[in-house]
Amino acid sequence: MSLIPATILTGFLGSGKTTLLKRVLEEAHGQKIAVIENEFGEENIDNEILVTESKEQIIQMNNGCICCTIREDLREALQLLAAKKRQGLLDFDRVVIETTGLADPGPVAQTFFMDDEIAESYLLDSILTLVDAKHAMTQLDERQEARRQVGFADQIFISKTDLVAADEVDALMHRLKHMNPRAPQKAVHFGEAALSEVFDLRGFNLNAKLDIDPDFLTEEAHDHEGHDHPEHAPGEHCDHPSHQHGGHHHHHEDDVKSFVFKSERAFDPAKLEDFLGAIVNIYGPRMLRYKGVLLMKGTDRKVIFQGVHQLMGSDLGPAWAAGEPRVSKMVFIGIDLPQDIFLQGMEQCLV
Template identity: 65%
Template structure:
């Protein structure tokens, strides 16, 4: 039986997750969606939708959706839904999990890879993060959870854009891209967003063959600000002398974002990119990446890339979350296609120079 695609919907308190979720639950889209709430109260789904009887966990909606309120273990909840589906007691084709506003999406995502029962029934399709355009700057400054929610995202949806002017919106967009250059940014004002921008994104696959979005690094600049590297390495205990390599790019270092960065919005969670036209030695790269996730895994939120391997006619696609890393063969390299590796790492205070120098030593 095909795996059930699952979307994690996250975002900070008041961002608009529930508004979007209510639209999914009420719209006559014909999809059979199971929506899991890992906690509920006044901040969550409307009273008339949620089951208030603590002994009853599941309610079916008139548009084919079902809503499951979860107070305990997500693994148990997913297992119970799968069992009811297999027994013909429930019908649904996909799952949406709404996290609480203060949740770190990492452990939720890891659930789909660390538990065999969950992995045998479900496939994590994408992490979608709703961002409150009006309050996001302050939330990113004050709350690491808000940074993590952006860093884990496969798709970012901006809400309340009508409450900010174009200049502030552009400033926020640059900051979001610096934290996570691989997540496309859309709009979700008042929950109005096409479901195609929320479901079936295929943004998070560790166990399927997939082709990487060729534009996922489109925000990278063509150069590196060496003094920006030095500042970012200062809190990692390095000497501040950055290794400015022509094939290593820091994300979104344009002048305005750079000036804003020094104006008091220093994010612990940020992204950087490695690129090379030389192939990797497979054994060396495996050993180095395994070492990275052992040492820095808890601080590595997301990482993803397309790799050129020595002697391989096919691309190798890899990605991971924290210590969970997977890879698979992608499409064949085109005859006229420029061959090379592109890798992006998103994490908390990661020592970029150690990553970049180590990757360079794995090249043939």
């Protein structure tokens, strides 16, 4: 049986997760989706779509989708679904896990890597985070869970943009990009998103693509290459032209931040392994996502690297193409990570 793709849908309370989910479930896309609801809230999807008083935990919907509401362990629910699929009792193509609005998606993502049985049945495709444009600035200021959800995202959907001014949306997108430059951002109205932006994003694939907005890199370079202004971390107040959006600055000092390491020199594999092992030991719980395409001594192939919290893995990617600039790029997204320690440490692992 081929692996079942799984998508984690997260986002703060009221950000529109259920709206997006209902739209995906109701669309006639010929896919059968099993939904694991990780909460009991007023917004529960089954009161509206299923209109059933059944005490059954797994409910088959009329369009072939399945809704499974869990109180107990996610792992058990995933194993149960996979077992029923293997036995031919349930037919579905993919799983969507909707987390509670206050959840940290990290442990949910880790379930797919740490549990052998789950890893044999499922492939974690991506983490989608919904952000409510009207309330996001306050939520990001006040709640670390909201900031973590942004840091983990492979794709960010911004809902309710019609309720706020364009420059506010712009400021929000700018802020989100500093927290997570890997995740593309898209405004969605009432959950209307193309399925190609929801499924098969391969956010956890160890592939050669490192999605960092190129503007983010130039902005970073602009900030850190020895200009005569004092250095500041991304997200701090500053008034370089690249940070001015219609004349207002962002004053938000978020604890979830990202930074990028770049070098044209090759890494010494043993040194890099030691260094990454050491920082993951110390900072692992605060490291949300990190991913790189690296130039390594001793191979003509790219080395693709990524991790979530303390779990990391690497893989040989395709060969560097003729004429392609051989540059290592690594992005770190985490909570109050000491940027200088990370960047200097990476520098010391170069040949």
